[in-house]
Amino acid sequence: MTRPHNTWIEVYQRLYQAYGPQHWWPGDTPFEVMVGAVLTQNTAWGNVERAIANLKASGRLSCRGILTLSDAALAELIRPAGYFNVKARRLKALCTFLDTEGAAEQPDAMRDTATLPELRRRLLAVHGVGEETADSILLYALGLPVFVVDAYTRRIFSRLKLIAGDESYARIQQSFEAALPREVALYNEYHALIVHLGKTVCRPRPRCAECPLRVVCPEAQT
DNA sequence: ACCCAGGGTCATA
């Protein structure tokens, strides 16, 4: 008997065939990934890169380096990332958390201190860490199997009519995790490809002529 | 001069 066609996997395959591996997360260390996950909240990645470059250049890209800065000095370093006062506080909250977890020196050591659901709960309790930021940290900094849902995911998959768009984060996440094999490498690549498509093609005003999902997407069936 | 970007918190009803 023929199994129902898994569109969720087909979308991945088409994106991968079109764009290839994305080599995510753009960041050298787990700690840099965590910092980037906070800084990129509602912010273009290019601005985040400048902020991270400032932190690196000043030798402050570490828990201690961040916690020993004044709020004002930290805000000044991350200014290009926008919301700099808000994000300065959030970065400090994250570093304080890592400290209390005994993971200040080795942020990815946190990985083996608890089960995945427990780690997620702890991250969500940190000020400034919501669901997407928590999951980005779990997947891209700690290498744990959690599918990351973001605004691009909602836009693309609602245009594909695979979701309505206004579901809860958890609901959308479950749709992906139920349809896909539980593999970190797949979750990693899929989300990265979604972001790439969202930035270049599936924009607020879509450029469907260049979309590798043309045959799958009702939006493009003019 | 707009619109948009790899969200999250907080106050209010």
Add this chain to the structure above:
DNA sequence: TATGACCATGGG
């Protein structure tokens, strides 16, 4: 629980 205001820079 569900909305809306707020946070702010930089590119198109």
